[in-house]
Amino acid sequence: xxxxxxxxxxxxxxKGVYVDDIRLPGMLHMAVVRSPYARARIxxxxxxxxxxxxxxxxxxxxxxxxxxxxxxxxxxxxxxSANYAGQPVAAVFADDLYSAQxxxxxxxxxxxxxxxxxxxxxxxxxxxxxxxxxxxxxxEKWRGExxxxxxAPLVLEDEFLNRRVATNPIEPRGLVASSxxxxxxxxxxxxxxxxxxxxxxxxxxxxxxxxxxxxxxTGGGFGLKGGMYTEYLIxxxxxxxxxxxxxxxxxxxxHMMASRPGRGVKGKMKLFxxxxxxxxxxxxxxxxxxxxxxxxxxxxASNFIALQCTGPYxxxxxxxxxxxxxxxxxxxxxxxxxxxxxxxxxxxxxMDKLADxxxxxxxxxxxxxxxxxxxxxxxxxxxxxxxxxIEKALNEFNYRKRVANGNAGIGFFVLVPALQPGETCRxxxxxxxxxxxxxxNSHGQGHDIFIKKLVSDEFGIGEDDIIVERGDTDxxxxxxxxxxxxxxxxxxxxxVSVARKIKDQIEKEFGEYxxxxxxxxxxxxxxxxxxxxxxxxxxxxxxxxxxxxxxxxNVKEIDCYYDVGRALNIDMVRSQIIGGAIQGMGxxxxxxxxxxxxxxxxxxxxxxxxxxxxxxxxxxxxxxxDSYSRLPHGAKGLGEAPTIGxxxxxxxxxxxxxxxRIRETPVKPELLVGLEG
Amino acid sequence: xxxxxxxVEINGQKKSAEVEGRMLLVHFIxxxxxLTGTHVGCDSTNCGAxxxxxxxxxxxxxxxxxxQANGRKVVTVESLSDGGKLHPIQSAFLERHGLQCGYCTxxxxxxxxxxxxRNPSPTEEExxxxxxxxxxxxxxxxxxxxxxxxAAERMKEAK
Ligand code: FES
Ligand code: FES
Numbered sequence: 001x002x003x004x005x006x007x008x009x010x011x012x013x014x015k016g017v018y019v020d021d022i023r024l025p026g027m028l029h030m031a032v033v034r035s036p037y038a039r040a041r042i043x044x045x046x047x048x049x050x051x052x053x054x055x056x057x058x059x060x061x062x063x064x065x066x067x068x069x070x071x072x073x074x075x076x077x078x079x080x081s082a083n084y085a086g087q088p089v090a091a092v093f094a095d096d097l098y099s100a101q102x103x104x105x106x107x108x109x110x111x112x113x114x115x116x117x118x119x120x121x122x123x124x125x126x127x128x129x130x131x132x133x134x135x136x137x138x139x140e141k142w143r144g145e146x147x148x149x150x151x152a153p154l155v156l157e158d159e160f161l162n163r164r165v166a167t168n169p170i171e172p173r174g175l176v177a178s179s180x181x182x183x184x185x186x187x188x189x190x191x192x193x194x195x196x197x198x199x200x201x202x203x204x205x206x207x208x209x210x211x212x213x214x215x216x217x218t219g220g221g222f223g224l225k226g227g228m229y230t231e232y233l234i235x236x237x238x239x240x241x242x243x244x245x246x247x248x249x250x251x252x253x254x255h256m257m258a259s260r261p262g263r264g265v266k267g268k269m270k271l272f273x274x275x276x277x278x279x280x281x282x283x284x285x286x287x288x289x290x291x292x293x294x295x296x297x298x299x300x301a302s303n304f305i306a307l308q309c310t311g312p313y314x315x316x317x318x319x320x321x322x323x324x325x326x327x328x329x330x331x332x333x334x335x336x337x338x339x340x341x342x343x344x345x346x347x348x349x350x351m352d353k354l355a356d357x358x359x360x361x362x363x364x365x366x367x368x369x370x371x372x373x374x375x376x377x378x379x380x381x382x383x384x385x386x387x388x389x390i391e392k393a394l395n396e397f398n399y400r401k402r403v404a405n406g407n408a409g410i411g412f413f414v415l416v417p418a419l420q421p422g423e424t425c426r427x428x429x430x431x432x433x434x435x436x437x438x439x440x441n442s443h444g445q446g447h448d449i450f451i452k453k454l455v456s457d458e459f460g461i462g463e464d465d466i467i468v469e470r471g472d473t474d475x476x477x478x479x480x481x482x483x484x485x486x487x488x489x490x491x492x493x494x495x496v497s498v499a500r501k502i503k504d505q506i507e508k509e510f511g512e513y514x515x516x517x518x519x520x521x522x523x524x525x526x527x528x529x530x531x532x533x534x535x536x537x538x539x540x541x542x543x544x545x546x547x548x549x550x551x552x553x554n555v556k557e558i559d560c561y562y563d564v565g566r567a568l569n570i571d572m573v574r575s576q577i578i579g580g581a582i583q584g585m586g587x588x589x590x591x592x593x594x595x596x597x598x599x600x601x602x603x604x605x606x607x608x609x610x611x612x613x614x615x616x617x618x619x620x621x622x623x624x625x626d627s628y629s630r631l632p633h634g635a636k637g638l639g640e641a642p643t644i645g646x647x648x649x650x651x652x653x654x655x656x657x658x659x660x661r662i663r664e665t666p667v668k669p670e671l672l673v674g675l676e677g
Numbered sequence: 678x679x680x681x682x683x684x685v686e687i688n689g690q691k692k693s694a695e696v697e698g699r700m701l702l703v704h705f706i707x708x709x710x711x712l713t714g715t716h717v718g719c720d721s722t723n724c725g726a727x728x729x730x731x732x733x734x735x736x737x738x739x740x741x742x743x744x745q746a747n748g749r750k751v752v753t754v755e756s757l758s759d760g761g762k763l764h765p766i767q768s769a770f771l772e773r774h775g776l777q778c779g780y781c782t783x784x785x786x787x788x789x790x791x792x793x794x795r796n797p798s799p800t801e802e803e804x805x806x807x808x809x810x811x812x813x814x815x816x817x818x819x820x821x822x823x824x825x826x827x828a829a830e831r832m833k834e835a836k
Contacts, residue, residue, distance in 0.1 A: 014714020
């Protein structure tokens with residue numbers, strides 16, 4: 001009977017198996033002792049498992065990963081120094097969670113606190129945190145070409161900040177590691193079992209064939225669960241050392257301190273334009289607060305944001321400096337959008353400023369600068385003609401009529417999905433069932449639904465005959481991951497490719513393809529479907545708000561118009577969009593990971609961090625562009641669209657209603673308080 | 678740590694165990710009774726993933742000590758369905774996309790159950806208020822509100 005339940009049906013019955021639900025005989029619970037200081041010299045550590053025994057660093061894997069090994073790479077345990085409040089210095093193990101927490105007192109650490117570097121501005125001024133680097137600059141790159149426009153009629157400058165935001169899936173990070181003989185098996189909440197395997201194998205120096213990673217039911221990821229974390233290595237090492245399974249599940253407070261957050265980016269923009277509203281050039285500087293260690297998203301994000309700074313516009317001259325800096329905060333990670341929302345925020349805020357300067361309608365400024373041909377901007381951003389898209393979107397929003405009420409804002413963007421290098425898929429047919437494994441692992445986006453639909457369309461069989469399997473490195477030899485709005489595209493393309501290979505095989509063997517031939521025989525085909533080039537899509541949002549006397553913003557309505565290619569399941573797409581839109585609202589209105597000047601975390605709980613509840617739900621109008629991509633199944637990217645477009649539209653709506661220029665997210669009520677009714 | 682003997686009736690079955698005074702009800706349900714449908718999502722009573730019924734009222738089981746539940750009745754998500762048959766709230770969640778990752782779902786279901794037992798025909802506004810103590814990071818809540826509305830209609834028809 002259990003066998004018959006679909007995966008979602010299990011979840012509504014409370015029969016899901018998330019990491020915390022796994023119990024193995026003799027299992028130990030791990031608790032992590034963390035630095036209370038943002039920056040300190042560590043004079044000594046004793047007790048528990050600590051850096052005197054387990055040395056080495058975290059191999060950076062997943063989205064935005066780069067290899068590096070030095071003082072600036074995250075160590076498994078802080079041993080001589082601690083560089084953010086929450087950095088692991090030791091771990092303890094006990095039969096149950098309560099005893100593990102008690103045992104934390106048995107660890108002695110002697111710290112000598114140092115003055116931490118806590119902001120981008122401070123990082124640029126302060127002496128380097130690390131003795132091996134000349135400054136606090138983690139990386140510096142340039143995009144576009146240097147230019148001069150001596151006689152531009154209009155030069156507009158402004159500075160923006162998207163503060164750090166926690167990913168906050170309702171299920172926090174966690175894993176169970178178990179070692180038998182030479183074999184290490186890990187059940188984990190993840191977006192990519194293969195990334196986790198690569199990180200475990202590389203950091204702990206193990207043989208790939210001895211490591212198996214299995215995905216547990218995964219309670220949301222949003223970027224958080226694609227990469228490697230020091231706690232995973234500690235648990236894996238301890239399971240091998242103690243010859244007992246080890247479970248670790250982070251507390252929400254640990255999530256706030258030590259899970260990598262997103263955003264944390266400053267943008268300085270200088271726009272050159274003529275008096276008709278045409279943009280002549282753009283100079284910019286993007287500064288990412290990378291946090292304490294290099295090698296991950298923090299290092300990668302600035303260049304990725306610089307790429308997108310020109311937005312969906314025909315900007316012929318652009319030159320953007322991309323900086324990432326070190327601070328004494330937890331390293332930055334990817335959070336839904338991962339660089340895309342920041343770039344859109346910077347350029348869209350400038351387009352609104354340009355409109356205000358010339359007393360033009362913001363929609364007209366955008367239309368004037370949109371493209372009628374495919375375009376590649378000087379920073380490298382490629383996209384389809386944006387003018388027809390923006391026109392269509394404004395129509396769908398009924399913009400001309402509704403904006404007359406004075407409270408709507410709009411925002412447009414190019415969604416750059418993480419297309420490369422492609423994705424893997426394996427389909428095994430046996431016992432009249434079709435089993436499917438995908439290299440990117442669903443963490444709650446309902447991938448099962450569209451995979452089943454694709455497989456059933458390709459094979460002409462019922463969805464009941466199809467089983468979408470969880471990620472398991474023993475069942476699928478390679479894989480990439482589920483992030484960057486990619487799975488419906490690259491995962492879908494891999495599914496279609498394998499299905500067609502099996503159909504070809506059947507045609508060769510039996511002269512023709514029939515579902516009966518498929519189900520009454522056995523097949524097992526794997527492929528890595530490579531992807532090259534770019535497959536960007538366009539999107540737009542409109543938002544309208546009220547603001548009360550206390551400065552509280554009430555979002556009334558959000559309109560979305562996105563090009564998601566062929567929508568494989570319209571209800572699922574809507575649900576994804578609304579979920580992302582509420583996250584975009586959260587970033588704009590309330591969400592923030594904040595620290596005091598001494599480096600102490602001020603936002604220790606999920607509500608301090610500003611996650612919105614059901615009472616903030618606005619009305620949604622969602623429309624999809626009718627299109628079909630060049631992929632065999634026609635899909636384009638989706639997942640991140642609302643987190644990119646909603647903050648742009650919302651910031652403008654707030655600006656119009658309040659009359660105050662919006663430069664930062666979250667928009668603090670202090671800025672809006674005491675407005676005339 | 679001093680231990681105490683407690684007996685709690687969970688989903689109609691008596692469960693006795695010797696527990697530490699500090700043990701939270703959510704851990705008693707998950708660890709001692711082995712019912713892992715009730716989830717833990719925070720340590721500050723904000724998320725509601727741990728919601729259960731205690732003597733018929735919805736509570737966040739991470740804010741109640743196991744010892745406080747001694748001699749009382751707890752109902753968890755596992756007993757919402759009647760044998761194989763899903764409760765109308767559960768089937769509505771499946772039909773109206775009331776979940777994506779499912780981690781908040783057991784708590785949402787219990788809060789919705791409690792809401793509908795007090796107010797069988799809630800307005801959309803009342804539904805939002807009713808689940809305001811439960812956080813969901815995936816769905817943006819619209820699917821959940823729609824699910825609860827559908828469930829309310831079905832439950833009224835069935836009466
Ligand atoms: S775990 Fe009980 S409210 Fe979050
Ligand atoms: S469905 Fe994932 S938290 Fe609600």
